[in-house]
Each structure stands twice: as structure tokens, then as C-alpha cells.
Amino acid sequence: MAKNGVVSLCLWALMAVSCGTPRAEEPAAAPPTLDEIVALERAALDRWVRLDPQGYLDLDAPDITYFDPQREKRLDGIEAMKAMVAPIKDIKLPFTNPRYDMIGPHLQTHGDVALLTFNLVSYGTFPGKGEIVVARWNSSEVYARLQGKWRIIHSHWSYTKPDLKPPAL
Numbered sequence: 001m002a003k004n005g006v007v008s009l010c011l012w013a014l015m016a017v018s019c020g021t022p023r024a025e026e027p028a029a030a031p032p033t034l035d036e037i038v039a040l041e042r043a044a045l046d047r048w049v050r051l052d053p054q055g056y057l058d059l060d061a062p063d064i065t066y067f068d069p070q071r072e073k074r075l076d077g078i079e080a081m082k083a084m085v086a087p088i089k090d091i092k093l094p095f096t097n098p099r100y101d102m103i104g105p106h107l108q109t110h111g112d113v114a115l116l117t118f119n120l121v122s123y124g125t126f127p128g129k130g131e132i133v134v135a136r137w138n139s140s141e142v143y144a145r146l147q148g149k150w151r152i153i154h155s156h157w158s159y160t161k162p163d164l165k166p167p168a169l
Contacts, residue, residue, distance in 0.1 A: 029112070029145060029148075031109040031111075031114070032107070032109060032114050032143070032145075032150055033107075034105060034106075034107040036150070037107055037114055037116050037143060037150060038102070038105050038107075038116070040059060040143075040150060041102070041105075041116060041118075041141060042102065043055055044056045044058075044059050045100060045102070045120075049098040049099065049100055049122065050098065051088050051089060051091055051093065052089075053085035053088050053089075056081075056085070056152070056155075057078070057081060057082060057085065059150075059151060059152045060078055060081055060151065060152050060155075061078070061144065061146055061151040061152060061153045062077065062078050063076075063077060063078075063153065064076075064077065064078055064081055064152055064153055064154065064155065065153070065154045065155075066080075066081060066084075066154070066155045066156075067155070067156045067157070067158075068156075068157040068158070069157070069158055069159055069162070071084075093124065094124075094126065095124030095125055095126045095132075095134070096124065096125045097123075097124065097125040097131065098122070098123070098124050098134075099122075099123050099124075100120055100121060100122045100123065101120070101121045101123075102118050102119075102120055103118060103119040103120070103121065104118055104119055105117070105118040106118065112144055112145040113142065113143070113144050113145075113153075114142075114143040114144075114150065115140065115141070115142050115143075116139075116140070116141045116142075116143060117138075117139065117140050117141075118139050119136070119137065119138055119139070119160060120135075120136070120137040120139055121133055121135075121136050121137075122134040122135045122136075122137070135159070136159065136160035136161070137157055137158070137159065137160060138157070138158045138159070138160050139155075139156070139157050140154075140155070140156040141154075141155050141156075142154040142155070
């Protein structure tokens, strides 16, 4: 048999063995529970209301995308997120006792992707006024299982029922 024929026969045999041998499939990872994803989100929010954005930065995937009503366009990537939240550390809140209510969290899972949606009401105590609502938000957080950890790959925040004014004519 010619040298090329032996090489071809060997390659064919290797392909037959590697392709034809059934492999044990790894069991699919269990989808996350609502409690699991909400716990991640609450841990980040608990830090955020105290002007510590690191909780979210630790959850964000390197290629995160982000929308909020104060941005003219989408932010792309963790470096853009870091730049956006950097000034937060220097803000002095005009109120004390920041807190929030997460309302109606809902989780939809599709394989290694999970969509968490919820409403958020933020509160603060203002001098001489007591506790008032600071903001009301709609939130959509898209999580993906990356290297075994749930990370945010897309975040979208909008105001709940904002007072929209018609354009001046």
C-alpha cells in the first residue's frame, strides 16, 4: 500500500473512532430559580442605593450592553459601564436612608439565558419632609450563564409612566 493510502486509511480510522463513538452528553445545567437571580440583583441594588456601583460591575459581563433614559444611545462593554458609573462615588445624596422596593419580579429562562423583569421604587428621607419616592423604574436584566456564573449581558432601565410633554410647535 502506498504511503498516501496508509495515511488516508489511518485518518479514516481515527475519524470513524472519534465520530462514531457515542459520547456521554454532559447533563444540561439546571435553570436558575427566581430566588437565585433576584438574590444577585438585590445584592447589587443594596450596594447601588449606597452609591457603590461595584455590585453591578461585578455582575456585568465583559460585553454588556446598557440602556437608560439619561443616555442618548446604548453603552457597549464593561469599560463604558465603568466610565459611566465612576462619578457616582463622588455624589452627595440630598437625602438619607436610601431604600427600595422590588415589585413583581418575574423570571423567564431559555437555556443559559434568563430574563429578569421587575419594577423598582426608590425612596429617601429628606430633611423636614420625611421619606418620599425618589424614582420609579421598569427594569429588564438579561442574565447569561458564563463560565458557570450568572452575569448580566444586557440591562435596560426606563421610568415608570414618565410625564411626557409634547414637542413645542
